Amino acid sequence: MHRDHSFPYGGPAVLGADARRPDGTRRALRIGLGGPVGSGKTATVAALCRALRDEVSLAVVTNDIYTREDAEFLLREAVLPAERITAVETGACPHTAIRDDISANLEAVEELEETVGPLDLVLVESGGDNLTATFSKGLVDAQIFVIDVAGGDDIPRKGGPGVTTADLLVVNKTDLAPYVGSDLGRMAVDAKAQRAHLPVVFQSLRERSGVAEVAGWVRERLAAWAA
């Protein structure tokens, strides 16, 4: 039977019944990062690791279709010790592994918790996909959708579950807006119209802007999780 675990209405995920380990301790908060190919998901994961690694115990699971390139990038950049980075090779549509058959990703997350735990936070990065890709609620507690201005300033207007329901929308590569003719003001208005109260951060990893806001949002989620 097909079961769709994607967030139907968006908004904060609730503390699931499985939020505690069998010994009663709270498991790590799991945050998924999804979005179109090349929008900056891995670069955002790297930036979050750098911002948060001295405050919280964290680990990363990456998803690629046939390679381990995203994990290899994070290893090369030394954003975390190697034992805290795991790659899942999905071998199929990226959204299948984060939404329909989440077993490989769940196993990877649980193994990280066992080998390097206790962890406060696990970031699960999806392979690049389309605007409909969302994570199963059984895999992550909250999700960030990363789009970029070079993909077209009409993407927020077009909507789709990633843009409309993700707990945080990141519009990345704002430094490229003047070169590709993207209107950031229009993107902001369209995103607001699609998302109502859900937050949007404009980010440029090249210019190091917006990263503190994304990290701040993760800190808020961690605080809510711990409470």
Ligand SMILES: Nc1nc2c(ncn2[C@@H]2O[C@H](COP(=O)(O)OP(=O)(O)OP(=O)(O)O)[C@@H](O)[C@H]2O)c(=O)[nH]1
């Ligand atoms: N100009 C600019 N380039 C960026 C920014 N963020 C990421 N990039 C570049 O965009 C390219 C893709 O970034 P990645 O982080 O690999 O994107 P991704 O979404 O993980 O890609 P896939 O996993 O292949 O879907 C890389 O060359 C990055 O250096 C940014 O803010 N500005």
